[in-house]
Amino acid sequence: MKKTTLTSAILASLMFLAPVAAQATPFSQFVEFSGALSDTGNYASTHGNSPAPFFQNRTTNGPVAGELLAAKMGFQVKSSNHLLGPATGTNFAVRDALASGNGPDDLPNQLKAYLEPRGGKADPDAFFFVFNGGNDVIVAATTLQGADSERILDAAVKGLETNLRVLIKAGAKTIMAPNFIDISVLPALRDTPIAGHARHVSETYNRKFEAMLAGLEKEQNFQFIHWDFDNFLKGVIAHGKEFGFTNTSDSCEALKAKGQCNPDQFLYLTETFPTAKVHAFMADAMAVQIASRRVP
DSSP: OOOOOOOHHHHHHHTTTHHHHHHTSOOSOEEEEEOTTTOSSHHHHHHOOOOTTSSTTSSSSSOOHHHHHHHHTTOOOOBOOTTTSSOOSSBOOOTTOOSSOOSTTSHHHHHHHHHGGGTTOOOTTSEEEEEOOHHHHHHHHTOOSHHHHHHHHHHHHHHHHHHHHHHHHTTOOEEEOOOOOOGGGSTTTTTSTTHHHHHHHHHHHHHHHHHHHHHHHHHSOSEEEOOOHHHHHHHHHHTGGGGTOSEEEEETGGGGGGTOOOGGGEEESSSSOBOHHHHHHHHHHHHHHHHHHTOO
């Protein structure tokens, strides 16, 4: 599996080419199955609107990476609203979705909401963005018994594999499924007693996830686009100043009372979620990755 090494120099040299290159890809639609970093309103449809500093029921202070990436590819993606009735958009992401769960918000139900009205068939010309598993990693990291954490991770990877197989069997031909970050760098966990455990859990999840994807690629006929979210974030942290960040470790909101919160200069908006500026860089980086693959 080819890893994408993203430094600020690489991003700076390619990000301006990404919108044009990505838009040139002739997909029929952009479909998202995801969680907190992609949700644009599905969670709010049943749980109520999110308060400030969150922007229009996102988990950041502006547009999220998925919708920005879709825009670069020529699509305006809207929330599916599938928790209220028949889907009215193609972004099925729900903030608290689990890969291992089977509740209304979770990954299997997102796929079900997309596939059932289509007679179980996926659009073979669509671009599928499957960005799930992060919530499972967080649950595993906050479960202090190692064996329990391992079971949670195994269930998450199995859940992703099962749902990817469902999507491929239904006819999906192009899928992008990023890995997840080392959550020990989050302000909520960084300086806590469980930071080491969180790092181990994150690394274990990504190793299992990549191994699962490698197996799928060998046996299934579909175009898989890799994107290393973990490596991306580490690169941004290492080169924060070059990206325009003056703070890559603290929650912006936590420092607001001191007058020290400028979201455009912070990596993290809250203890767990990145700023809109990070989402914009994520979209640029993913667009570069898509363009580099020259997906037919």
